[in-house]
Amino acid sequence: MERLRSQCDDNSDGKVNWSLFATDTETAALLHAFSQNQVSLEIDVSVNRTKRWKASSIYRTRQLGDDALENSVNVIFNSPVSRQKPVMRSSSPSEEFVDLVQTKVQEAGIDGIKPLDLVNDLSNRMNGEEVGETVEYMMKTEPPKLYWVNENENQNIIISSDHLINWGEKTKPEYAEIHLSYMIPRLWYDIYGEMVEEIWKNSLDRVEYIIHNFPGLSMSELDRLTKTHLNSLERSDVLEELMRTGRISNSPPGQTANKRWIRGFSDDRFWSLF
Numbered sequence: 001m002e003r004l005r006s007q008c009d010d011n012s013d014g015k016v017n018w019s020l021f022a023t024d025t026e027t028a029a030l031l032h033a034f035s036q037n038q039v040s041l042e043i044d045v046s047v048n049r050t051k052r053w054k055a056s057s058i059y060r061t062r063q064l065g066d067d068a069l070e071n072s073v074n075v076i077f078n079s080p081v082s083r084q085k086p087v088m089r090s091s092s093p094s095e096e097f098v099d100l101v102q103t104k105v106q107e108a109g110i111d112g113i114k115p116l117d118l119v120n121d122l123s124n125r126m127n128g129e130e131v132g133e134t135v136e137y138m139m140k141t142e143p144p145k146l147y148w149v150n151e152n153e154n155q156n157i158i159i160s161s162d163h164l165i166n167w168g169e170k171t172k173p174e175y176a177e178i179h180l181s182y183m184i185p186r187l188w189y190d191i192y193g194e195m196v197e198e199i200w201k202n203s204l205d206r207v208e209y210i211i212h213n214f215p216g217l218s219m220s221e222l223d224r225l226t227k228t229h230l231n232s233l234e235r236s237d238v239l240e241e242l243m244r245t246g247r248i249s250n251s252p253p254g255q256t257a258n259k260r261w262i263r264g265f266s267d268d269r270f271w272s273l274f
Contacts, residue, residue, distance in 0.1 A: 004030075005077055015042065018073040030075065035215050042074040093134040098145075100125055101134045105146060105160045112149060112157035115264040132265030148233055148264065149184055156232055156264055187234050203230060204247075207238045208273070211248055215272040222271060236263040239271075248273055 004016055018030070018041075033039045104121050105113055113121075118135070119128045126134070135158060138145040149167045151157045159167060168182030171193030183193050188200040210225050211217055217225075226235055240263060242248040250261040250269040261269050 004075060015074040015076050018075050020070055038078055040076045040078055042076060044072040044074070093130070093137055097126060097130060097134045098138060101131065101138065102145060102160070105158055106162065108159075110159070110163045110166050112151070112159040112163070114155065114157050118158065119265070128265060129262070132262035135264070136262055147184055148236070150231060150233055156236075158264075184233065186237065187230065203234065203238050204241060207235070208242060208247055211271045212273055217271045219267045219269050219271070239263070 022030070030039070034041060100122055101118070104118055115132070115135075119131050122131055135146060139147065143161065145161050147159050147161060147164055147167070148156050149159050164182045164184075167184065169185050171181055171183050171189075171191070181193065183189065188196050188203060190196055206229065207222070207226060210222065214221070214225075223232070223235065230238065239248070239261070243250065243261060249272050260266075
């Protein structure tokens with residue numbers, strides 16, 4: 001593609017004609033660049049090739065070159081779009097926000113609370129993004145103050161750590177003399193609560209591969225393509241890790257996301273590779 005770009009830069013009109021003799025590898029590279037909005041394709045349909053074919057007759061086609069029968073395709077390189085990697089929140093929310101969220105989640109009791117309900121209940125004190133960032137922070141403290149759990153496949157809810165015993169599974173490290181603990185099950189955790197690295201890596205690679213093949217994939221479509229392998233909690237874990245490591249972007253190709261994706265609070269997103 002770099003050679004093609006240099007040819008394009010040399011032409012005054014900024015276009016370069018795609019060769020009919022391009023290899024499969026070169027064509028695959030072009031299609032990938034097109035899917036990432038790096039190039040535009042201009043196809044000449046001014047002359048109907050069927051008329052050319054009839055005019056030549058089937059017995060005299062050898063007198064015509066391929067370029068006389070095939071429509072020409074021009075490649076135009078688009079201006080590069082700045083795609084910054086996601087910036088993870090470095091500062092912690094205020095104690096007031098933490099207390100407000102903690103109080104509301106505890107009031108919900110063992111049944112937990114839906115993200116939208118939490119945002120609505122705190123709308124007079126916090127906006128939706130602040131609620132999401134506070135919940136995210138409280139789930140990443142050690143030990144976590146809040147947890148995501150599955151009410152059903154289509155609805156995740158937030159519970160207080162006080163109720164983990166009611167939602168989690170008992171675990172105990174195989175070779176450690178410690179008390180039993182509780183955890184929310186994941187595909188990549190074994191019965192001892194230890195992560196199985198191979199399963200975790202395969203889950204990351206699978207989701208990244210799907211997004212690679214379908215750039216600009218919506219969240220609902222990603223859910224559909226992965227639901228036989230990952231539940232909604234596992235899917236969000238994978239997306240968080242891929243975002244954290246800068247392997248994917250939560251915006252369509254050629255565009256930038258206005259806000260950072262926060263699981264459970266901003267699921268109307270589109271996914272593509274960086």
